[in-house]
Amino acid sequence: MFDxxxxxxxxxxxxxxxxxxxxxxxxxxxIRDGSKIYFHQLEAALVELKRLSEWAKEHLNGSELEYMTGRIENxxxxxxxxxxxxxxxxxIF
Structure with missing residues (x-):
């Protein structure tokens, strides 16, 4: 049974x-809407989040950047x- x-x-x-x-x-x-992250995928998911953070820093600014990077950090x-x-x-939803 899964938690x-x-x-x-x-x-x-x-x-x-x-x-x-x-x-x-x-x-x-x-890392996308509707995904399930399993224990064995943790490292890959963390890498994807770091890539998404870099993308946000390159493409967004102001409140959009703050919101997206805040969600990624969370x-x-x-x-x-x-x-x-x-x-x-x-x-993930």
Whole structure:
């Protein structure tokens, strides 16, 4: 049995406008709306988040940059602790 947890990426409007652009441009696989992150995917998910952060710093400014990098930092903090065992699944929405 899996311990299931969820974490919101962003508002739907912000996700559609900015996250989708970054995900498409960078070829992101794990960090996207509706994803399940398993313990064995943790390292790859953290790498994707760091790539998304760099994209945001290059393409956004002001409140958009602050919001996206804040959400990424939140996920960087949450993922390691949420994925402490092989029986944990983190849902991204």
């Amino acid at each position: 299931q947890r969820g974490e919101n990426i962003a508002t739907q409007e912000f996700y559609d406008e900015y996250w989708e652009a970054a995900i498409h441009e960078l070829g992101i696989i794990l 996920l960087l903090d949450i993922l390691p602790s949420a994925s402490i065992s092989e029986s944990t699944i983190l849902y």
